[in-house]
Amino acid sequence: MSLTSTAAYVARRAAQKEKVRILYRRALKDTLNWAVHRHLFYDDASNLRDRFEQNKHVEDPDTIDRLIADAEASYNKWRHPDPYIVPWAPGGSKFTRNPPPPEGDKFFHSMGEIYIEPYARC
Template identity: 70%
Template sequence: MSASASYLARRAAQKERVRILYRRALKETLNWAVHRHLFYRDASDLREKFDANKNVEGLETIDRLIEDGEAEHNKWRHPDPYIVPWAPGGSKFTRNPPPPPGIEIVYNYGQEDHI
């Protein structure tokens, strides 16, 4: 029973690693593709690479394929990846920070209070 439980646990871990690798590689493809039509072609090629090994059964073979895929992903990482402007590291991140405590901003735009 423990042999099958450890087998199932290892297969679940491998499936998770493959899922993470695919998502990372797909997001990395967006950094290299300038236009969407280029991205769609590259994403389709990437999916074909993953689907080619979908029916592999040996645990050691799967581990080797995952390690090779991770190594290839790290080799082709973009040197200047796209960052959403308002995310940490983006060009708009903390561009307009909140005012320090004690400073009050009045938004009456020149209207005076009439008593």
């Protein structure tokens, strides 16, 4: 095996490992969206881990690519239609509810009133 093909093989395997890791994390987080109670989530998470562990021994890069494609298709099919979003995260109900004041303005509180003094802009 030449040095070029070895480097290409190692790079392809590294990319596949990263795809599997990302897919597992997304699927695990989505499993939490489907679980009503935490004890149900633990069972589902264990089943998900077992599904990933079944193909841990596969070495053929083409077979791995096919397995990744099948797993992504299955994930997209069973993805939660209304996932939980932390309120202050992008897409959450409180995201940018109280945006920070515009830069360049100073706020002075005096006797319960707010005075705004803009910076001198040159």
